[in-house]
Amino acid sequence: MNLHYDMIVIGSGPAGKRAAIQAAKIGKKVLLVEKNEIVGGVTVHTGTIPSKTLRETVLFLSGWRQRGIYGRSYKVKDNITADDLKQRLDSTLSQEIEIIQHQLMRNGVDIHYGHARFNDEHSISVEDHGGSVSVESEPGQTTFTLVLPESNAGPREATPSTPQERGELPAGE
Ligand SMILES: Cc1cc2nc3c(=O)[nH]c(=O)nc-3n(C[C@H](O)[C@H](O)[C@H](O)COP(=O)(O)OP(=O)(O)OC[C@H]3O[C@@H](n4cnc5c(N)ncnc54)[C@H](O)[C@@H]3O)c2cc1C
DSSP states (O other): OEEEESEEEEOOSHHHHHHHHHHHHTTOOEEEEESSSSSOHHHHHTSHHHHHHHHHHHHHHTTGGGHHHHOTTOOSOSSOOHHHHHHHHHHHHHHHHHHHHHHHHHTTOEEEESEEEEEETTEEEEEETTEEEEEEOOTTOOOEEEEOOTTOOOSOOOOOOOTTTTTSSOOOO
C-alpha cells in the first residue's frame, strides 16, 4: 500500500504538532511520525505539564495559597500521598493527550508511530512494531510516498494513555 503526502513531520512535541497542523491548514497532506506510543513530546509526558501539575496539586492540597485568609495551619488535605498526585497527573495528562489527538485528527494529519531515520535527502526509514517502512520522495518532486508492506497497519490514531498506564512512572502508594 502506498500513501502520498506533501509533508513529513518527525516528532509530535509542540514544534512538530504546530508544524503539522499549520501545513494541514493551508491544504497540505501531512504525515506525522512519532517514536513514542503516544503523541505530545516532552511537554506532555515528562516536562512542562507534569512538573506544573505536580506543583499546583501540592500547592492546592497543602492549602498554601489560602493560608493568608484562613490562617497558617489551613490545609485542604492532611497527608498528601503519591496516589493523590498520581490521580491528578493522570487526569491532566489524559486530557492534554486527547486535545492533541483531536487537533491532529480534525486537521486530517495522519500519524505513524515509529522511529524515523534519514537514509539520504530523499528518503526516511521508520522502524515500527511491524518492522521497517520507508517514506520516499523522487528527486525534484515535492511529494512523499509512505511505502507500506501489506502486513503493516499503517498510519493510525492513538489510544489515549498516560505514562503511568504505560509503566513509565512509578505507581502511587
Ligand atoms: C522538566 C521540564 C519542564 C519544562 N517546563 C517548561 C515550561 O514551563 N515552559 C516551557 O515553555 N517549556 C518547558 N519545558 C521545555 C519544553 O518541554 C520543550 O521546550 C518542548 O517540549 C520542546 O518541544 P519540541 O517539539 O521541540 O520537542 P519535544 O517535546 O522533545 O518533542 C520531540 C518529539 O519528537 C519525537 N522524536 C524524536 N526523535 C524522533 C525520531 N527519530 N523519530 C520519531 N519521533 C521522534 C519524540 O518522541 C518527541 O515526541 C520543560 C522541559 C522540561 C524537561
